[in-house]
Structure formats: C-alpha cells, structure tokens
Amino acid sequence: MGQEIATQSDMKMARPLFTRAFVMLWIGQAISVLGDFVFETACVLWVGAVLVPGRSWTPLAVSGVLFAAAIPSFLFGPIAGVFTDRWTKRRTILLMDGIRALLIGLLTLTTGVISFPFLPHGKLPVIWQLWILYIVVFLASVCTQFFSPARMTISQDIVDEVHRVRASGLAQTTTSLGAIVGSLLAAPLVFTAGVSWTLLIDALSFGISFLSIILARLPEEPSPQVTYNNFLNEFRAGAHFLITHRVLRTALIAMCIVLFSGGIDNTLSLFFATQNLHLTPALYGVLSSASGIGLLVGAAIIVIIGKKMNAATLFGVGILLLGTMEAIFSRQTNIVPALLILSIQGILNAALNVAFGPLVMNATPREFLGRVFAFLLPAMNLATMISTLITGYLVSTVFQGLHLVIVGMIVGPIDGLMMFSGLLIFFAGLYVLLQLRGI
Structure with missing residues (x-):
C-alpha cells in the first residue's frame, strides 16, 4: 500500500x-x-x-x-x-x-x-x-x-x-x-x-x-567531474558496475540468451519456412511481415497503457512467454497458425524491447549510463554472431540428417534447434522473474 x-x-x-x-x-x-x-x-x-x-x-x-x-x-x-x-x-x-x-x-x-x-x-x-x-x-x-x-x-x-x-x-x-x-x-x-x-x-x-x-x-547538464588521465580506471569501473549490479547483470544475461536464440532463428528461418511450413522461397517474406506487424501492435499497446506497467515484470514475462511461443512455433507445419504465433511473438518482442531501456536507465546512475549501454550492446551483438556461426556449423555437419523421437514427436535438426531456442528463452524469462522479484 x-x-x-x-x-x-x-x-x-x-x-x-x-x-x-x-x-x-x-x-x-x-x-x-x-x-x-x-x-x-x-x-x-x-x-x-x-x-x-x-x-x-x-x-x-x-x-x-x-x-x-x-x-x-x-x-x-x-x-x-x-x-x-x-x-x-x-x-x-x-x-x-x-x-x-x-x-x-x-x-x-x-x-x-x-x-x-x-x-x-x-x-x-x-x-x-x-x-x-x-x-x-x-x-x-x-x-x-x-x-x-x-x-x-x-x-x-x-x-x-x-x-x-x-x-x-x-x-x-x-x-x-x-x-x-x-x-x-x-x-x-x-x-x-x-x-x-x-x-x-x-x-x-x-x-x-x-x-x-x-x-x-x-536542460543544462552537470559538468563532468573527471580526470582525463584515468581512462582504464573508468573503463574498469563501468564494467565492474555492470557485472556487480543485480538488475543490470540480470538484464545482460537474459538479453544475451534471447539474442543467442534469435541468432538460431535467423539462421534457420528460411529452411524452416521451406521444409517445415512447405512454403516457396517467394513467400518467405510473409513470415517477417507477420512478426513486424506484431512488433508494431505491441509497441502501440504499450504506448497506451505504459503508465500501468512495471519494466522489470514486463521484461521477465515478455521473455517467458516469448520462449513458450517459440517452442510452440517449432512444431508448426501449417502457415496459418504459424503466422498467428509469429504475430504474437512480435508483440512479446516489443514488450521486452520496450522494457529493456527503462529497466537499465532506472538502475543506472547518470555518470555510468554511457558505459553501461556501450558494454551491453556489443555483448548482445556478439551473442547473436556466435549463435549464427554455431547453428550454421551444426546444421551443415553434426546434425545433418538427424531425426529423433521425443515424447512421441518426430524432431529434426531444424525444428529441434528452434525448440531448443524456445526453451533457452523460457528459462531466461524464469531467471529474470526470480532475480528481479520486488523491483
């Protein structure tokens, strides 16, 4: 109260x-x-x-x-x-x-x-x-x-x-x-x-x-009170602040997991569309359009009701539900439910993207904000690049021709990796909700 x-x-x-x-x-x-x-x-x-x-x-x-x-x-x-x-x-x-x-x-x-x-x-x-x-x-x-x-x-x-x-x-x-x-x-x-x-x-x-x-x-800005001969100390201070702050560390780990999983999806999306959804390459763009529309709708909804939302809760729930929908999407073989799921994923992507900035800003003093964002963004980009390379290698070599039966479901290399991607995101959402309780 x-x-x-x-x-x-x-x-x-x-x-x-x-x-x-x-x-x-x-x-x-x-x-x-x-x-x-x-x-x-x-x-x-x-x-x-x-x-x-x-x-x-x-x-x-x-x-x-x-x-x-x-x-x-x-x-x-x-x-x-x-x-x-x-x-x-x-x-x-x-x-x-x-x-x-x-x-x-x-x-x-x-x-x-x-x-x-x-x-x-x-x-x-x-x-x-x-x-x-x-x-x-x-x-x-x-x-x-x-x-x-x-x-x-x-x-x-x-x-x-x-x-x-x-x-x-x-x-x-x-x-x-x-x-x-x-x-x-x-x-x-x-x-x-x-x-x-x-x-x-x-x-x-x-x-x-x-x-x-x-x-x-x-508005007028406070004059920076720094000594210009301690670059390495400032660099270390920014990295230390990011790693030791509970909110920032949680946001970093969660977003790296989400974007690592996003790299898996980006690498496999064309093959999933043609092999699992049975689309022609010419219709591949329809999938991106569905996700883009969801992203736009989600952002617009948050603009309208944003005052009532807590950034930490929105961030965690958005990631949790995104992982759930990704796991469900990996089992699809028909374009109609796939488009509906992608639209929902777009809305959830908007939720976590919108929440990420305020979550970091609210947790970071002004004098550290530049360094915090400058460390976060390359780390997230690196996660995407690493997953893209690993996924391309695995699908082209180790997992080629792989087919498993798990709980009665036939799982191939494409949908199997995408389901794994969804599970990673789901557990990242759980991690956020547990770490940021009460914030």
Whole structure:
C-alpha cells in the first residue's frame, strides 16, 4: 500500500511526457531512423544491383557493407561509452549527427553525380567506389557508437521514471514504422531517383535530427567531474558496475540468451519456412511481415497503457512467454497458425524491447549510463554472431540428417534447434522473474 501511494505521488510530481525537449527529439529520431533504414537498404541494392551485379563475388561485396557497419560496435563501443560519460551529451549528439550528414553527403560524390576529369570516363573505378562506401559506412557506425549512449543519457534526463516505459514504447513504434517504410522506399528511390538522391535523403535526415536537437532546448547538464588521465580506471569501473549490479547483470544475461536464440532463428528461418511450413522461397517474406506487424501492435499497446506497467515484470514475462511461443512455433507445419504465433511473438518482442531501456536507465546512475549501454550492446551483438556461426556449423555437419523421437514427436535438426531456442528463452524469462522479484 505504501509503495502504491509513493508511486501515485511520483506520478503527480513528474513532468508530463510530451515536453518540448521530448517531442523535438522524438521527431528527430523518427526522421533519422527512416533515413537509416533507407540508407542500409540502398547500400545493399547499390552494391548488389548497380556496382557489381551478377558476379561470383557479389555476395561477398554485399556482406562487406554489413561487416563495415557491425565491426565498430565491438572495436569502439565500450571505448565510446567512457568518453560519452565524460563529454557533454548535447554537444556529442550534435557533433555525431553533423559528421554523419557530412560523410553521407560526400559519399554522393562517388556515385557519378559529378565528373572527375582526371579519371577515365570521369568516374571512379568500381573497386574505389566499394572501398569508399565501406569506409563511410564504417565511420558512420563509429559515430553511432558515441551517439546512441549519449542519446540514452539525454532521454534519462528529460523523461521521468514513471513515463519511461511509454517513452520506450514510442521509440519502438517509431523504429518499427521506420523499418517498414524505409525498406519499402529504398528500392523505388534507388531505381527511379538514383543512388545519389537516395544518399542525399539520408544526409538530410541527419540534418533534420541535428536541427531538432537544437530546437529541443535541452536542460543544462552537470559538468563532468573527471580526470582525463584515468581512462582504464573508468573503463574498469563501468564494467565492474555492470557485472556487480543485480538488475543490470540480470538484464545482460537474459538479453544475451534471447539474442543467442534469435541468432538460431535467423539462421534457420528460411529452411524452416521451406521444409517445415512447405512454403516457396517467394513467400518467405510473409513470415517477417507477420512478426513486424506484431512488433508494431505491441509497441502501440504499450504506448497506451505504459503508465500501468512495471519494466522489470514486463521484461521477465515478455521473455517467458516469448520462449513458450517459440517452442510452440517449432512444431508448426501449417502457415496459418504459424503466422498467428509469429504475430504474437512480435508483440512479446516489443514488450521486452520496450522494457529493456527503462529497466537499465532506472538502475543506472547518470555518470555510468554511457558505459553501461556501450558494454551491453556489443555483448548482445556478439551473442547473436556466435549463435549464427554455431547453428550454421551444426546444421551443415553434426546434425545433418538427424531425426529423433521425443515424447512421441518426430524432431529434426531444424525444428529441434528452434525448440531448443524456445526453451533457452523460457528459462531466461524464469531467471529474470526470480532475480528481479520486488523491483
């Protein structure tokens, strides 16, 4: 009863969610996320369908884009977290948006939009264009490693604890819409307006994000009280805080398990669709659409009822039910129930994604937030990469042709690993609920 009265009192004293600062940052995020998805899809199309189409090494060239975007998370993520905690957050995100806008803007010069008189036919050789693209994608991703934790700290500053689940729901809704709309827009833009205009649109999205930050009138930040010669001590302090804090350690372990299992699903989803659900490859995208719709619906529901939700409970229950649905999904042989289950999984994915940010923010002091997020994200990405490699190896070698009968059920390598994935997630949910009781 006392806790309930305290919570009601906190809600009365809290600032409204839709302050000028929050609305401007939300608008900037919406435009920037849309631009990001347009850029990612456009880069893949530019390389695979324009620069080097139909060659034996085209898949390798396309994978180079994805690799260039992913590797900075491991090389610079934790390091960026230390510096983000030192620096002024507003200045950091303005600088990173400005650099990314400049990088993408300069990249348009390599698309043939201008003629280079000192080069044959006035164009850069294809191999130069590829390497410049990889370098720009790499540098833009480095900027993201600084931008993301700084933006999370600003969100902690401008959104009171009672509103953070709703705010996270809005962010998830924005990201889901950005993924859907951006992916749909990219191909028509590339093949009608051209690559150069597509890249300029992404550069403009960073410019709009930059302007929204200026217009947000963010509150004054406390001056960082640090000595600039103790980088390793700060690095260790961030890692120690993350590992020894019960809430953060639980969130890290649970999300690594969920994303390890997600790597299994991502690797096997096409084969499950064709072999277990008996779909043609052309219909494979229907499965992603069902999950995407569920993700959007789940985020929208949480935006509406987010005030009544406890982040820790939402996180644990979401993971527990997600694992249950994954285990059920692994037994499906018909597309109709499979689509329904995937939609429910999308809703549950939205729940745990929305809860994760507020759970971490509520548990982390401002001076550690940059480092905590900068350690969390690479660890989760690493879990996905490891499971992808292990799953591909097992299905291609050890488990090839394997068929077992378990409690009267015939289990093959694809559905067996997906059921194992569901059980892992289920027990991760139990672990969260046990560890975070009373929070």
